[in-house]
Amino acid sequence: MATGARGKAETPPAEWGRRRAEPGADAVWWFVSAVSLLAIGRIWVAPWVTWTGVQAWSTIFIAICVQALPFLVFGVALSAAITAFVPAEVWSRALPRRGAAAVPVAGMAGAVLPGCECASVPVAGSLMARGVVPAAALTFLLAAPAINPIVMVATAVAFPGRPEMVAARFGASLTVAVLAGWVWLRFGKGEWLRIPDRPDHSGGRWEAFRVAVRHDFLHAGGFLVVGGVAAATINVVVPAAWVNELAGVPWAAVLTLAVLAVLMSICSEADAFVAASLTAFSPTAKLTFLVVGPMVDLKLIALQTGVFGRRFAVRFIPLTFVLAVAVSAVTGGLFL
């Protein structure tokens, strides 16, 4: 659709100007074309798609997206509600003044407050802007998307009858977040970190909520689709023997899923379902996927670089990645 519009080079700017004046007409136009496209697909295309591999791929792909959707929507809505309705001062008042004590408290705060990855980066930025010790804000940034209640419920649903998976995810993620905070407190230098300005909330709170949900849902949803495509492809296209062979070597399995977690960039509310679908891999490898994903991935790298600056990102991201892989491997080895 986008290329079609771009392809018409002769379409004058006046055309765009006219549409901007009538956003409603624009929406109606999009809506009608989208619905007719889908109806055409249903009536003329669907009966012809019979190749079993394509069908199996689509079934698995849709299954992951559909399974993750309720968790994504309610996670995004809750985190948007907190961003829109709870002022950041509440958190800065709740945290201890001393950095070493504030770090674990900030980690535990992540266990209570649902925060999307995309939301947690600007939230951590605004915490710092309001005078919270940077290390504690960073611990919150890592912990909030990794161990919040919605993520824990999603993990329990994805691994039925395996409560140890939920416990291991919680323990390992909290450990990584607190360790990273302490390391930053001890060795981090103030000049590496660019503390952002306070974001302004223009418009009403309800409006801020609606816009935040829309933004976070579309953003996270896009990455969920990437994860769904990758998982469905591993399930259907990559020969099962290859996957089994790779999954059979413990360190290779752990590293593979750690790297996959970074590349797929799935939202933490949805990643447990992708992990569960990688049936050939060991529980430790899946745990690594679940611990690394919410803390280090492509979209977080982009976000952290944007909000806190390059000099921060090149130090903090490798630190988090190494800690996450090491702690997951140890936790998995001991408990799974």
Next chain:
Amino acid sequence: MSRAVQNLLMVLVGGAVLWITLVTGEVVNFVKEGLRWPLVASAAVLIGLGLAGMRRDWRERPGEHPGGGHGPGGHGHGPDGPRTAWLLCLPVLAIFAVAPPELGVFTADRTDGASTVAPPKIPVEDDDYALPPSPDPYPISVGEFMGRSFEAQIGGQVTLAGRRLVLEGFATPGKQGAWYLTRLQMSCCAADAMALKVKILDAPAPAKGSWVRVVGLWRPAGEPRGSGVYEFTAQSVSPIDKPDNPYE
């Protein structure tokens, strides 16, 4: 991506979810039945917020209120919204243009190599493993059949001997004319489906992938041979319609 398209996308995703949950019921091809109502609720949230956004855009001239609403910049996309969001068109298109059926023979063949996993646990309500005396023949899920069969093979309680049972599943071919009654089991959603296979003896193989009901008797493995021996002597094989929920 303009705000109009963002709102539209939310309505479309919500609409696709309502379509598979409320209109066609295809949702059981993908996830467990219990997720149906949470899905309807989240679809309603998406459609509601999308429509609210459309209504607002309709009333206001653009440019009068800030578009982004998210924190300080450097977000990898402009104020017009994330570009990755276009990808959300993919599942919507897949739902309507491919309309994939439940997983079947293809997945059963693929997960064949991975069948070394421990068989599913028996769903036990109390300490008594014995099958209830009625009805006869007794309908049993493939998973429970395999669990009880495994229990007997490793020297545990023998609960299936001499009892007429009914198994339902689809046929998958094996080597040298042998065939299996197969059912896919999902622990969470279709993405983690695992094939459960029972070898059917004394009956000609039905068409690959066709759904059948087999009445017959459990065939004990001769000596304790570990896991992986699940055999069933057929007395009758009859074709059935695909059950409402194709998974176990």
